Amino acid sequence: MTQRRRQASYAVLWAGAALLAGALGSAGLVAAHTGASGVVKERMDQMKDAGDATKALADMMRGKSAYDAAAVRRLADRIAGHGGDALTENFPEGSLDPPTEARPEIWENWSRFEDLAHRMEAYARALAKAADNPRAGDQAGSGMMGQGGGMMGGDAGPPPERLAKAPPEAAFRRLTQTCSACHKSFRVDK
Amino acid sequence: MTRRRLALCAAAGLSVGALFGLWLLAGPGAPDRAVADLQGDVQRGAYVARLAGCIPCHTNPDDDRGPLAGGPPIETAFGTFYGPNITPHEADGVGAWSVEDFARALTAGESPTGVHYYPAFPYTFYTRLSNQDIVDLWAAVNSVPAVAGAAPAHDLAFPYDQRWTLGAWKRAAFRPRDPAQAKDMSRGAYLAEAAAHCGACHTPRDALGRRDEARRYEGAREAGGGKVPAITAEALREAGWSADDLIYALQSGITPDGDVFGGSMADVVNGGTQFWSRDDLSALADYLLN
Numbered sequence: 263m264t265q266r267r268r269q270a271s272y273a274v275l276w277a278g279a280a281l282l283a284g285a286l287g288s289a290g291l292v293a294a295h296t297g298a299s300g301v302v303k304e305r306m307d308q309m310k311d312a313g314d315a316t317k318a319l320a321d322m323m324r325g326k327s328a329y330d331a332a333a334v335r336r337l338a339d340r341i342a343g344h345g346g347d348a349l350t351e352n353f354p355e356g357s358l359d360p361p362t363e364a365r366p367e368i369w370e371n372w373s374r375f376e377d378l379a380h381r382m383e384a385y386a387r388a389l390a391k392a393a394d395n396p397r398a399g400d401q402a403g404s405g406m407m408g409q410g411g412g413m414m415g416g417d418a419g420p421p422p423e424r425l426a427k428a429p430p431e432a433a434f435r436r437l438t439q440t441c442s443a444c445h446k447s448f449r450v451d452k
Numbered sequence: 453m454t455r456r457r458l459a460l461c462a463a464a465g466l467s468v469g470a471l472f473g474l475w476l477l478a479g480p481g482a483p484d485r486a487v488a489d490l491q492g493d494v495q496r497g498a499y500v501a502r503l504a505g506c507i508p509c510h511t512n513p514d515d516d517r518g519p520l521a522g523g524p525p526i527e528t529a530f531g532t533f534y535g536p537n538i539t540p541h542e543a544d545g546v547g548a549w550s551v552e553d554f555a556r557a558l559t560a561g562e563s564p565t566g567v568h569y570y571p572a573f574p575y576t577f578y579t580r581l582s583n584q585d586i587v588d589l590w591a592a593v594n595s596v597p598a599v600a601g602a603a604p605a606h607d608l609a610f611p612y613d614q615r616w617t618l619g620a621w622k623r624a625a626f627r628p629r630d631p632a633q634a635k636d637m638s639r640g641a642y643l644a645e646a647a648a649h650c651g652a653c654h655t656p657r658d659a660l661g662r663r664d665e666a667r668r669y670e671g672a673r674e675a676g677g678g679k680v681p682a683i684t685a686e687a688l689r690e691a692g693w694s695a696d697d698l699i700y701a702l703q704s705g706i707t708p709d710g711d712v713f714g715g716s717m718a719d720v721v722n723g724g725t726q727f728w729s730r731d732d733l734s735a736l737a738d739y740l741l742n
Binding site for chain 1: 674676677678679680696700704705706708709710711712713714715716718719721722
Protein backbone atom coordinates (compact mmCIF):
# COMPACT_ATOMS: atom_id res chain seq x y z
CA MET A 263 0.00 0.00 0.00
CA THR A 264 2.66 2.47 1.06
CA GLN A 265 4.84 1.28 -1.78
CA ARG A 266 2.01 1.87 -4.21
CA ARG A 267 1.46 5.31 -2.79
CA ARG A 268 5.14 6.09 -3.03
CA GLN A 269 5.10 4.93 -6.64
CA ALA A 270 2.09 7.14 -7.32
CA SER A 271 3.72 10.19 -5.81
CA TYR A 272 6.87 9.54 -7.84
CA ALA A 273 4.72 9.37 -10.92
CA VAL A 274 3.12 12.70 -10.05
CA LEU A 275 6.53 14.19 -9.40
CA TRP A 276 7.87 12.97 -12.72
CA ALA A 277 4.82 14.12 -14.59
CA GLY A 278 5.15 17.54 -12.96
CA ALA A 279 8.83 17.74 -13.81
CA ALA A 280 8.13 16.70 -17.37
CA LEU A 281 5.37 19.29 -17.68
CA LEU A 282 7.61 21.98 -16.27
CA ALA A 283 10.46 21.04 -18.58
CA GLY A 284 8.07 21.03 -21.52
CA ALA A 285 6.66 24.40 -20.61
CA LEU A 286 10.13 25.90 -20.19
CA GLY A 287 11.28 24.32 -23.41
CA SER A 288 8.43 25.61 -25.50
CA ALA A 289 8.69 29.04 -23.92
CA GLY A 290 12.32 29.02 -25.04
CA LEU A 291 11.30 28.00 -28.54
CA VAL A 292 8.66 30.67 -28.76
CA ALA A 293 11.18 33.24 -27.61
CA ALA A 294 13.63 32.07 -30.29
CA HIS A 295 11.05 32.28 -33.07
CA THR A 296 9.14 35.44 -32.40
CA GLY A 297 10.83 37.23 -29.56
CA ALA A 298 14.08 38.78 -30.52
CA SER A 299 15.68 40.48 -27.55
CA GLY A 300 18.23 43.20 -26.85
CA VAL A 301 19.78 45.01 -29.82
CA VAL A 302 18.46 42.42 -32.26
CA LYS A 303 14.91 43.25 -31.24
CA GLU A 304 15.62 46.97 -31.19
CA ARG A 305 17.00 47.04 -34.72
CA MET A 306 14.24 44.76 -36.03
CA ASP A 307 11.65 47.16 -34.61
CA GLN A 308 13.61 50.03 -36.13
CA MET A 309 13.59 48.40 -39.57
CA LYS A 310 9.90 47.51 -39.25
CA ASP A 311 9.07 51.13 -38.49
CA ALA A 312 11.22 52.37 -41.38
CA GLY A 313 9.43 49.83 -43.60
CA ASP A 314 6.01 51.08 -42.50
CA ALA A 315 7.06 54.63 -43.31
CA THR A 316 8.47 53.48 -46.67
CA LYS A 317 5.15 51.82 -47.48
CA ALA A 318 3.21 55.02 -46.72
CA LEU A 319 5.67 57.04 -48.84
CA ALA A 320 5.58 54.53 -51.71
CA ASP A 321 1.78 54.62 -51.73
CA MET A 322 1.93 58.38 -52.23
CA MET A 323 4.71 58.26 -54.83
CA ARG A 324 2.85 55.70 -56.93
CA GLY A 325 -0.46 57.50 -56.62
CA LYS A 326 -2.16 54.86 -54.48
CA SER A 327 -2.86 57.52 -51.86
CA ALA A 328 -3.04 61.31 -52.14
CA TYR A 329 0.27 63.16 -52.01
CA ASP A 330 0.61 65.12 -48.77
CA ALA A 331 3.83 67.11 -48.39
CA ALA A 332 3.50 67.44 -44.62
CA ALA A 333 3.09 63.68 -44.29
CA VAL A 334 6.10 63.10 -46.57
CA ARG A 335 8.23 65.34 -44.32
CA ARG A 336 7.05 63.52 -41.22
CA LEU A 337 7.60 60.05 -42.70
CA ALA A 338 10.99 60.95 -44.15
CA ASP A 339 12.17 62.34 -40.82
CA ARG A 340 10.94 59.17 -39.14
CA ILE A 341 13.15 57.12 -41.49
CA ALA A 342 16.07 59.50 -41.00
CA GLY A 343 15.76 58.98 -37.25
CA HIS A 344 16.40 55.26 -37.79
CA GLY A 345 19.50 55.85 -39.95
CA GLY A 346 23.06 56.95 -39.25
CA ASP A 347 24.40 56.32 -35.77
CA ALA A 348 20.93 55.33 -34.53
CA LEU A 349 21.24 52.34 -36.83
CA THR A 350 24.91 51.44 -36.44
CA GLU A 351 24.84 51.58 -32.64
CA ASN A 352 22.38 48.69 -32.71
CA PHE A 353 24.95 46.52 -34.49
CA PRO A 354 27.60 45.76 -31.86
CA GLU A 355 30.20 43.38 -33.27
CA GLY A 356 29.00 39.79 -33.52
CA SER A 357 25.39 40.46 -32.49
CA LEU A 358 23.94 37.61 -34.50
CA ASP A 359 21.49 36.07 -32.05
CA PRO A 360 18.45 34.46 -33.67
CA PRO A 361 16.18 35.46 -35.25
CA THR A 362 18.54 38.06 -36.70
CA GLU A 363 18.75 38.45 -40.46
CA ALA A 364 22.07 40.29 -40.24
CA ARG A 365 25.11 38.88 -42.04
CA PRO A 366 28.54 38.69 -40.37
CA GLU A 367 29.89 40.66 -43.37
CA ILE A 368 28.66 43.78 -41.57
CA TRP A 369 31.70 43.72 -39.32
CA GLU A 370 34.08 42.63 -42.06
CA ASN A 371 33.05 45.68 -44.05
CA TRP A 372 32.08 48.08 -41.30
CA SER A 373 33.00 51.31 -43.12
CA ARG A 374 30.67 50.46 -46.02
CA PHE A 375 27.92 49.55 -43.58
CA GLU A 376 28.41 52.82 -41.72
CA ASP A 377 28.46 54.74 -44.99
CA LEU A 378 25.16 53.18 -46.11
CA ALA A 379 23.56 53.94 -42.72
CA HIS A 380 24.61 57.58 -43.04
CA ARG A 381 23.37 57.74 -46.62
CA MET A 382 20.03 56.43 -45.40
CA GLU A 383 19.82 59.33 -42.97
CA ALA A 384 21.08 61.94 -45.46
CA TYR A 385 18.75 60.88 -48.30
CA ALA A 386 15.78 60.71 -45.93
CA ARG A 387 16.53 64.27 -44.74
CA ALA A 388 16.86 65.33 -48.39
CA LEU A 389 13.44 63.81 -49.08
CA ALA A 390 11.94 65.77 -46.17
CA LYS A 391 13.37 68.97 -47.69
CA ALA A 392 12.16 68.04 -51.18
CA ALA A 393 8.60 67.28 -50.06
CA ASP A 394 7.20 70.60 -51.38
CA ASN A 395 9.12 70.57 -54.69
CA PRO A 396 7.26 69.95 -57.96
CA ARG A 397 6.56 66.27 -58.60
CA ALA A 398 8.31 64.23 -61.30
CA GLY A 399 6.63 62.45 -64.20
CA ASP A 400 7.04 58.79 -65.09
CA GLN A 401 10.71 58.20 -65.85
CA ALA A 402 10.89 54.46 -66.34
CA GLY A 403 12.38 52.89 -69.45
CA SER A 404 15.15 55.40 -70.08
CA GLY A 405 18.14 53.13 -69.58
CA MET A 406 20.73 52.56 -72.29
CA MET A 407 23.73 50.33 -72.46
CA GLY A 408 26.55 52.07 -70.59
CA GLN A 409 24.26 54.36 -68.64
CA GLY A 410 22.18 54.05 -65.54
CA GLY A 411 23.27 53.90 -61.92
CA GLY A 412 22.62 50.18 -61.54
CA MET A 413 25.03 49.27 -64.27
CA MET A 414 27.87 51.62 -63.54
CA GLY A 415 27.92 51.27 -59.78
CA GLY A 416 25.32 51.45 -57.07
CA ASP A 417 26.76 54.28 -55.00
CA ALA A 418 27.16 57.00 -57.60
CA GLY A 419 24.41 59.60 -57.80
CA PRO A 420 23.45 63.14 -56.98
CA PRO A 421 24.46 64.35 -53.49
CA PRO A 422 21.76 65.01 -50.86
CA GLU A 423 22.02 68.79 -51.28
CA ARG A 424 20.97 68.51 -54.91
CA LEU A 425 18.29 65.95 -54.17
CA ALA A 426 16.76 68.38 -51.66
CA LYS A 427 16.08 70.74 -54.59
CA ALA A 428 14.84 68.04 -56.99
CA PRO A 429 11.42 66.35 -57.26
CA PRO A 430 10.70 64.27 -54.13
CA GLU A 431 10.72 61.10 -56.26
CA ALA A 432 14.47 61.51 -56.88
CA ALA A 433 15.38 61.60 -53.20
CA PHE A 434 12.95 58.75 -52.47
CA ARG A 435 14.59 56.70 -55.20
CA ARG A 436 18.10 57.29 -53.87
CA LEU A 437 16.88 56.49 -50.39
CA THR A 438 15.33 53.16 -51.35
CA GLN A 439 18.32 52.27 -53.56
CA THR A 440 20.39 52.71 -50.42
CA CYS A 441 18.07 50.35 -48.53
CA SER A 442 18.43 47.84 -51.35
CA ALA A 443 22.24 48.11 -51.51
CA CYS A 444 22.51 47.52 -47.77
CA HIS A 445 20.00 44.66 -47.75
CA LYS A 446 21.83 43.01 -50.63
CA SER A 447 25.20 43.12 -48.90
CA PHE A 448 24.28 42.67 -45.28
CA ARG A 449 20.93 40.92 -44.92
CA VAL A 450 19.91 37.28 -45.36
CA ASP A 451 16.45 37.12 -46.92
CA LYS A 452 14.74 34.53 -44.75
CA MET B 453 34.58 -20.60 -81.60
CA THR B 454 32.54 -19.73 -78.49
CA ARG B 455 35.46 -17.77 -77.14
CA ARG B 456 35.79 -15.87 -80.37
CA ARG B 457 32.08 -15.15 -80.36
CA LEU B 458 32.33 -13.90 -76.78
CA ALA B 459 35.19 -11.59 -77.69
CA LEU B 460 33.21 -10.30 -80.65
CA CYS B 461 30.19 -9.65 -78.46
CA ALA B 462 32.35 -7.85 -75.90
CA ALA B 463 33.97 -5.74 -78.59
CA ALA B 464 30.58 -4.89 -80.05
CA GLY B 465 29.24 -4.03 -76.61
CA LEU B 466 32.22 -1.86 -75.85
CA SER B 467 31.94 0.04 -79.11
CA VAL B 468 28.23 0.59 -78.63
CA GLY B 469 28.99 1.82 -75.10
CA ALA B 470 31.75 4.06 -76.35
CA LEU B 471 29.54 5.44 -79.11
CA PHE B 472 26.78 6.04 -76.60
CA GLY B 473 29.26 7.79 -74.29
CA LEU B 474 30.46 9.98 -77.12
CA TRP B 475 26.89 10.77 -78.12
CA LEU B 476 26.05 11.60 -74.50
CA LEU B 477 29.05 13.86 -73.96
CA ALA B 478 28.61 15.67 -77.26
CA GLY B 479 25.42 17.22 -75.90
CA PRO B 480 22.20 17.84 -77.76
CA GLY B 481 23.28 20.68 -80.08
CA ALA B 482 20.60 23.07 -81.27
CA PRO B 483 18.98 24.15 -84.51
CA ASP B 484 21.04 26.76 -86.33
CA ARG B 485 19.57 30.23 -86.24
CA ALA B 486 19.14 32.18 -89.45
CA VAL B 487 20.70 35.33 -88.07
CA ALA B 488 23.31 36.23 -90.69
CA ASP B 489 21.01 38.36 -92.86
CA LEU B 490 19.21 40.22 -90.09
CA GLN B 491 20.04 43.81 -89.24
CA GLY B 492 20.80 44.50 -85.56
CA ASP B 493 19.81 47.66 -83.72
CA VAL B 494 22.02 48.89 -80.86
CA GLN B 495 19.30 50.75 -78.97
CA ARG B 496 16.88 47.86 -79.13
CA GLY B 497 19.68 45.48 -78.19
CA ALA B 498 20.54 47.54 -75.10
CA TYR B 499 16.92 47.19 -74.10
CA VAL B 500 16.98 43.43 -74.78
CA ALA B 501 20.04 43.25 -72.49
CA ARG B 502 17.87 44.76 -69.75
CA LEU B 503 15.07 42.30 -70.51
CA ALA B 504 17.41 39.31 -70.48
CA GLY B 505 19.23 40.35 -67.32
CA CYS B 506 22.69 40.32 -68.94
CA ILE B 507 24.09 43.23 -66.94
CA PRO B 508 24.13 41.91 -63.35
CA CYS B 509 26.23 38.87 -64.30
CA HIS B 510 28.54 40.47 -66.87
CA THR B 511 29.16 43.91 -65.34
CA ASN B 512 30.78 44.36 -61.96
CA PRO B 513 29.65 47.62 -60.36
CA ASP B 514 32.45 47.30 -57.80
CA ASP B 515 35.24 47.74 -60.32
CA ASP B 516 35.76 50.37 -63.01
CA ARG B 517 36.27 48.02 -65.95
CA GLY B 518 33.06 49.14 -67.58
CA PRO B 519 29.97 47.45 -69.00
CA LEU B 520 30.07 43.74 -69.85
CA ALA B 521 33.75 43.39 -68.93
CA GLY B 522 33.06 40.57 -66.44
CA GLY B 523 30.74 40.24 -63.49
CA PRO B 524 30.96 39.91 -59.73
CA PRO B 525 31.23 36.44 -58.13
CA ILE B 526 27.94 34.51 -58.24
CA GLU B 527 27.64 32.19 -55.24
CA THR B 528 25.62 29.04 -55.89
CA ALA B 529 25.15 25.65 -54.27
CA PHE B 530 27.63 24.27 -56.82
CA GLY B 531 30.38 26.82 -56.29
CA THR B 532 31.26 30.33 -57.43
CA PHE B 533 30.72 31.41 -61.02
CA TYR B 534 32.19 34.48 -62.70
CA GLY B 535 30.28 35.94 -65.64
CA PRO B 536 32.92 36.34 -68.37
CA ASN B 537 34.09 39.40 -70.24
CA ILE B 538 31.72 39.75 -73.23
CA THR B 539 33.04 43.06 -74.56
CA PRO B 540 34.23 43.00 -78.20
CA HIS B 541 37.86 42.43 -77.13
CA GLU B 542 39.57 40.10 -79.65
CA ALA B 543 41.36 37.84 -77.17
CA ASP B 544 39.55 38.24 -73.85
CA GLY B 545 36.00 38.99 -74.99
CA VAL B 546 33.80 38.09 -77.95
CA GLY B 547 35.60 40.27 -80.53
CA ALA B 548 36.53 37.29 -82.70
CA TRP B 549 33.00 35.85 -82.74
CA SER B 550 30.50 35.86 -85.59
CA VAL B 551 26.82 36.55 -85.02
CA GLU B 552 26.22 32.81 -85.58
CA ASP B 553 28.71 32.02 -82.81
CA PHE B 554 26.83 34.41 -80.54
CA ALA B 555 23.50 32.80 -81.42
CA ARG B 556 24.91 29.32 -80.75
CA ALA B 557 26.23 30.45 -77.35
CA LEU B 558 22.81 31.79 -76.36
CA THR B 559 20.62 29.05 -77.78
CA ALA B 560 22.82 25.93 -77.56
CA GLY B 561 25.07 26.82 -74.62
CA GLU B 562 28.16 26.17 -76.73
CA SER B 563 31.27 28.27 -77.33
CA PRO B 564 32.59 28.80 -80.87
CA THR B 565 35.13 26.02 -80.21
CA GLY B 566 32.41 23.63 -79.03
CA VAL B 567 32.98 23.93 -75.27
CA HIS B 568 29.79 23.46 -73.23
CA TYR B 569 28.74 26.29 -70.94
CA TYR B 570 27.56 25.78 -67.40
CA PRO B 571 23.82 26.39 -67.07
CA ALA B 572 24.59 29.27 -64.67
CA PHE B 573 24.60 31.00 -68.05
CA PRO B 574 20.85 30.71 -68.66
CA TYR B 575 20.91 29.31 -72.20
CA THR B 576 18.19 26.89 -71.12
CA PHE B 577 16.00 30.03 -71.25
CA TYR B 578 17.77 31.99 -73.99
CA THR B 579 17.23 29.07 -76.37
CA ARG B 580 13.75 30.56 -76.79
CA LEU B 581 14.97 34.06 -77.73
CA SER B 582 13.83 35.31 -81.12
CA ASN B 583 16.37 35.71 -83.91
CA GLN B 584 15.77 39.46 -84.03
CA ASP B 585 16.39 39.88 -80.29
CA ILE B 586 19.64 37.90 -80.61
CA VAL B 587 20.85 40.04 -83.48
CA ASP B 588 19.92 43.27 -81.67
CA LEU B 589 21.70 42.03 -78.56
CA TRP B 590 24.77 41.30 -80.65
CA ALA B 591 24.75 44.86 -81.99
CA ALA B 592 24.55 46.20 -78.43
CA VAL B 593 27.36 43.94 -77.20
CA ASN B 594 29.53 45.27 -80.01
CA SER B 595 28.74 48.87 -79.07
CA VAL B 596 30.55 48.82 -75.73
CA PRO B 597 34.30 49.48 -75.43
CA ALA B 598 36.55 46.43 -75.80
CA VAL B 599 38.19 45.70 -72.47
CA ALA B 600 41.22 43.45 -71.95
CA GLY B 601 41.36 40.91 -69.17
CA ALA B 602 39.47 37.65 -68.72
CA ALA B 603 37.28 36.85 -65.72
CA PRO B 604 38.65 34.45 -63.11
CA ALA B 605 37.93 30.75 -63.72
CA HIS B 606 34.81 29.38 -62.04
CA ASP B 607 35.55 27.95 -58.63
CA LEU B 608 33.36 24.85 -58.34
CA ALA B 609 33.17 21.85 -56.05
CA PHE B 610 33.78 18.32 -57.37
CA PRO B 611 32.10 16.87 -59.42
CA TYR B 612 30.65 20.09 -60.82
CA ASP B 613 34.13 21.26 -61.84
CA GLN B 614 34.28 18.46 -64.44
CA ARG B 615 33.24 20.49 -67.44
CA TRP B 616 33.49 17.52 -69.83
CA THR B 617 30.39 16.04 -68.18
CA LEU B 618 28.24 18.98 -69.25
CA GLY B 619 27.27 17.39 -72.57
CA ALA B 620 25.59 14.58 -70.64
CA TRP B 621 23.97 17.13 -68.34
CA LYS B 622 22.56 18.90 -71.34
CA ARG B 623 21.20 15.64 -72.77
CA ALA B 624 19.36 15.14 -69.48
CA ALA B 625 18.26 18.66 -68.68
CA PHE B 626 18.29 20.91 -71.73
CA ARG B 627 15.82 21.06 -74.61
CA PRO B 628 17.04 23.33 -77.37
CA ARG B 629 14.16 25.20 -78.97
CA ASP B 630 13.30 26.04 -82.49
CA PRO B 631 12.80 29.77 -83.01
CA ALA B 632 9.46 29.09 -84.68
CA GLN B 633 8.06 28.02 -81.32
CA ALA B 634 8.58 31.46 -79.82
CA LYS B 635 5.80 32.81 -82.02
CA ASP B 636 3.17 31.04 -79.95
CA MET B 637 4.27 32.63 -76.71
CA SER B 638 2.53 35.63 -75.23
CA ARG B 639 4.75 38.63 -74.58
CA GLY B 640 4.57 37.97 -70.85
CA ALA B 641 5.57 34.32 -71.27
CA TYR B 642 8.40 35.32 -73.60
CA LEU B 643 9.70 37.84 -71.06
CA ALA B 644 9.58 35.35 -68.17
CA GLU B 645 10.62 32.16 -69.97
CA ALA B 646 12.96 33.31 -72.73
CA ALA B 647 14.47 36.59 -71.54
CA ALA B 648 14.30 37.40 -67.84
CA HIS B 649 14.73 33.74 -66.76
CA CYS B 650 12.72 34.10 -63.53
CA GLY B 651 12.81 30.31 -63.09
CA ALA B 652 16.60 30.29 -62.79
CA CYS B 653 16.17 31.31 -59.16
CA HIS B 654 12.45 30.91 -58.39
CA THR B 655 12.13 27.27 -59.55
CA PRO B 656 13.75 24.65 -57.28
CA ARG B 657 16.62 22.54 -58.65
CA ASP B 658 17.74 19.00 -57.94
CA ALA B 659 21.26 17.92 -56.94
CA LEU B 660 22.24 17.90 -60.63
CA GLY B 661 21.07 21.46 -61.04
CA ARG B 662 18.04 20.57 -63.14
CA ARG B 663 15.01 22.78 -62.65
CA ASP B 664 11.97 20.90 -61.40
CA GLU B 665 9.45 22.26 -63.89
CA ALA B 666 6.62 20.42 -62.12
CA ARG B 667 7.26 22.90 -59.31
CA ARG B 668 7.84 25.94 -61.47
CA TYR B 669 8.14 29.20 -59.51
CA GLU B 670 7.49 27.49 -56.18
CA GLY B 671 10.54 29.12 -54.63
CA ALA B 672 13.94 27.77 -53.62
CA ARG B 673 16.84 28.28 -51.27
CA GLU B 674 19.85 30.40 -52.10
CA ALA B 675 23.43 29.50 -51.32
CA GLY B 676 24.17 31.15 -47.98
CA GLY B 677 20.78 30.35 -46.45
CA GLY B 678 18.67 32.98 -48.18
CA LYS B 679 15.18 32.16 -49.34
CA VAL B 680 13.88 32.75 -52.84
CA PRO B 681 10.12 33.27 -52.51
CA ALA B 682 7.47 31.46 -54.52
CA ILE B 683 6.05 33.49 -57.41
CA THR B 684 3.31 31.16 -58.61
CA ALA B 685 0.02 32.92 -59.31
CA GLU B 686 -1.46 31.35 -56.15
CA ALA B 687 1.47 32.35 -53.94
CA LEU B 688 1.50 35.92 -55.25
CA ARG B 689 -2.25 36.31 -54.83
CA GLU B 690 -2.16 34.77 -51.38
CA ALA B 691 0.51 37.26 -50.34
CA GLY B 692 -1.69 40.06 -51.64
CA TRP B 693 0.28 41.11 -54.74
CA SER B 694 -1.70 42.91 -57.43
CA ALA B 695 -0.41 43.54 -60.96
CA ASP B 696 0.29 47.17 -59.99
CA ASP B 697 2.24 45.99 -56.94
CA LEU B 698 4.43 43.75 -59.12
CA ILE B 699 5.01 46.51 -61.65
CA TYR B 700 5.94 48.98 -58.94
CA ALA B 701 8.22 46.48 -57.16
CA LEU B 702 10.07 45.69 -60.40
CA GLN B 703 10.53 49.42 -61.08
CA SER B 704 11.51 50.46 -57.57
CA GLY B 705 12.50 47.38 -55.55
CA ILE B 706 9.81 48.29 -53.01
CA THR B 707 7.33 45.59 -51.98
CA PRO B 708 3.69 46.27 -51.00
CA ASP B 709 4.56 46.05 -47.30
CA GLY B 710 7.31 48.67 -47.53
CA ASP B 711 10.28 46.30 -47.58
CA VAL B 712 13.03 46.89 -50.14
CA PHE B 713 14.52 43.94 -52.09
CA GLY B 714 17.92 42.66 -51.08
CA GLY B 715 19.52 39.48 -52.34
CA SER B 716 19.92 38.93 -56.07
CA MET B 717 16.51 40.51 -56.69
CA ALA B 718 18.17 43.87 -55.93
CA ASP B 719 20.44 43.25 -58.94
CA VAL B 720 17.53 42.10 -61.09
CA VAL B 721 15.76 45.43 -60.49
CA ASN B 722 18.86 47.64 -60.63
CA GLY B 723 20.37 46.07 -63.71
CA GLY B 724 17.19 45.12 -65.49
CA THR B 725 13.55 45.58 -64.68
CA GLN B 726 13.78 49.25 -63.59
CA PHE B 727 14.48 50.01 -67.26
CA TRP B 728 11.56 47.98 -68.65
CA SER B 729 8.72 49.70 -70.44
CA ARG B 730 5.39 49.91 -68.70
CA ASP B 731 3.91 47.59 -71.36
CA ASP B 732 6.51 44.89 -70.75
CA LEU B 733 6.18 45.10 -66.96
CA SER B 734 2.46 44.86 -67.36
CA ALA B 735 2.74 41.82 -69.67
CA LEU B 736 5.04 40.07 -67.20
CA ALA B 737 2.78 40.83 -64.23
CA ASP B 738 -0.19 39.55 -66.18
CA TYR B 739 1.66 36.33 -67.06
CA LEU B 740 2.77 35.70 -63.48
CA LEU B 741 -0.63 36.40 -61.93
CA ASN B 742 -2.68 34.32 -64.37
